[in-house]
Amino acid sequence: MTVAATNMPSGVGGSYAWIWADSTYMRDLAQRCTRAARDCPHRPTSNELEAIGVELMEKAKQLDEFNQTSHAAPRKAAHGRKVPKK
Numbered sequence: 806m807t808v809a810a811t812n813m814p815s816g817v818g819g820s821y822a823w824i825w826a827d828s829t830y831m832r833d834l835a836q837r838c839t840r841a842a843r844d845c846p847h848r849p850t851s852n853e854l855e856a857i858g859v860e861l862m863e864k865a866k867q868l869d870e871f872n873q874t875s876h877a878a879p880r881k882a883a884h885g886r887k888v889p890k891k
Contacts, residue, residue: 827868828866831861831862839858842858
């Protein structure tokens with residue numbers, strides 16, 4: 806899935822920065838955050854790492870659900886644009 810984020814601070818390119826999101830990668834990051842939270846002695850940082858891990862897991866689930874529904878329906882091009890094949 807490709808996502809456009811407007812007004813990114815990096816200033817790379819135009820006003821859009823493109824990222825590629827993969828649910829497996831997001832789950833791996835979530836697990837790393839959870840492990841880091843367990844090992845972190847600083848309570849506020851530990852809590853934030855745990856929250857990030859939970860959020861990444863939720864987003865990975867949403868991404869999987871989106872991918873399942875988007876693959877079920879045929880893709881259509883808008884205004885004569887070609888839709889790339891997967």
